[in-house]
Amino acid sequence: MPKPPRQMQLSPATRAAQALHYVNPAHGAVVPGIEPASTFARDSDYAPMGRAVYSRDGGPTVDQAEAVLADLDAAAQSLLFTSGMSAIVALFETLRTGDHVVCPEVGYHGTITWLHRLVELRGIRATFFDATKDGALEAAMEPGTKLVWIETPTNPNWDVIDIAEAARIAHAGGARLAVDCTVTPPCTTRALELGADVAFHSATKYLNGHSDLTGGVLALREEGVFADELRLVRTLHGTVMPAFEAWLLIRGLRTLYLRFERASESALAIARHFEGHPKLAGVLYPGLPSHPRHEIAARQMQGGFGGMLSLMAQSRKAAHHIATHCNVFIPATSLGGVESLIEHRIAVEGPHSVVAPELLRLSIGIEAVADLIADLEQALEGAP
Numbered sequence: 615m616p617k618p619p620r621q622m623q624l625s626p627a628t629r630a631a632q633a634l635h636y637v638n639p640a641h642g643a644v645v646p647g648i649e650p651a652s653t654f655a656r657d658s659d660y661a662p663m664g665r666a667v668y669s670r671d672g673g674p675t676v677d678q679a680e681a682v683l684a685d686l687d688a689a690a691q692s693l694l695f696t697s698g699m700s701a702i703v704a705l706f707e708t709l710r711t712g713d714h715v716v717c718p719e720v721g722y723h724g725t726i727t728w729l730h731r732l733v734e735l736r737g738i739r740a741t742f743f744d745a746t747k748d749g750a751l752e753a754a755m756e757p758g759t760k761l762v763w764i765e766t767p768t769n770p771n772w773d774v775i776d777i778a779e780a781a782r783i784a785h786a787g788g789a790r791l792a793v794d795c796t797v798t799p800p801c802t803t804r805a806l807e808l809g810a811d812v813a814f815h816s817a818t819k820y821l822n823g824h825s826d827l828t829g830g831v832l833a834l835r836e837e838g839v840f841a842d843e844l845r846l847v848r849t850l851h852g853t854v855m856p857a858f859e860a861w862l863l864i865r866g867l868r869t870l871y872l873r874f875e876r877a878s879e880s881a882l883a884i885a886r887h888f889e890g891h892p893k894l895a896g897v898l899y900p901g902l903p904s905h906p907r908h909e910i911a912a913r914q915m916q917g918g919f920g921g922m923l924s925l926m927a928q929s930r931k932a933a934h935h936i937a938t939h940c941n942v943f944i945p946a947t948s949l950g951g952v953e954s955l956i957e958h959r960i961a962v963e964g965p966h967s968v969v970a971p972e973l974l975r976l977s978i979g980i981e982a983v984a985d986l987i988a989d990l991e992q993a994l995e996g997a998p
């Protein structure tokens with residue numbers, strides 16, 4: 615593959631748009647092909663002809679996608695999984711019985727559910743801390759803490775956790791720091807550069823951006839025993855991303871910067887428009903100067919505050935009304951796609967949810983922002 619001249623310091627946005635200046639060396643195609651083979655032939659010495667041997671370990675298309683992702687995160691290595699959750703499960707699989715994990719109380723419900731299961735069935739110990747309280751993360755540390763897992767901004771309240779500070783605390787206690795960066799893709803936050811050991815992304819969300827695949831990424835600061843163990847777990851679980859999804863992801867990543875910039879601009883406009891609205895009890899968005907940790911967010915989200923925000927309706931009934939009376943926003947779960955979504959979060963998470971019943975989670979896409987504002991206004995108008 616032709617590489618751009620060495621002396622050129624290209625910005626990550628350029629490298630993402632060109633999928634690392636991809637040109638096929640055999641015929642010049644500017645887009646990589648899909649290699650769906652499950653097995654790979656050997657040469658006359660019976661040595662593998664390339665990196666791949668069998669598709670459960672990975673393959674050329676996954677390698678290509680991982681190269682682009684590692685570049686975006688400034689990672690030594692990125693590993694792609696069939697879903698965000700399978701990446702999280704692989705990471706937690708590296709814990710030993712008796713190890714202690716620290717994790718925010720409110721966060722992505724799949725992660726929290728999985729951790730509770732490990733505590734019940736596998737002898738992992740966990741402390742859940744209140745991410746809105748200063749000093750709570752440090753107080754949750756114990757001598758046996760092996761993993762500090764954080765999410766920032768935390769889903770769906772969008773509390774902000776200082777990644778650099780969390781890294782200092784984790785490392786002082788001899789633990790690794792892993793950051794769920796799903797809402798803050800590398801075009802705005804490069805967690806590894808802020809001190810994290812692992813940056814996790816659900817590739818289902820912003821990285822792909824088109825709501826047409828599920829995938830997960832673990833971006834690792836270092837090669838070595840830990841990276842090898844994660845790769846082995848992925849092979850044995852059979853959770854490597856398939857070639858077609860990896861190919862779609864490479865395509866999605868080309869527009870990551872553009873999509874995220876637009877979503878961030880529109881989300882900020884929406885947050886400003888609805889802050890103080892008479893039919894709402896509040897707007898949760900780290901990009902608003904009124905957000906309690908706006909300054910930390912501004913420091914660690916340099917490419918925009920993203921497209922995720924929550925509106926607090928005046929009651930559960932009002933929230934239900936708004937979620938069911940939008941004509942532009944689509945009432946569906948997930949986030950980070952080009953189409954805007956609205957979720958009555960408690961209805962999605964179910965009876966064990968700790969989310970406020972009046973919370974509406976919005977994922978802002980790339981539509982005309984005036985249409986999005988007008989849609990919410992008309993839904994609010996009829997709200998009880």
Ligand SMILES: *Cc1c(COP(=O)(O)O)cnc(C)c1O
Pocket residue numbers: 697698699700722724765769794796797816817818819828829830949
């Ligand atoms: C979606 C999501 C996950 C899980 O990813 P899947 O691709 O759905 O398995 C984890 N964390 C956050 C913050 C998410 O939004």
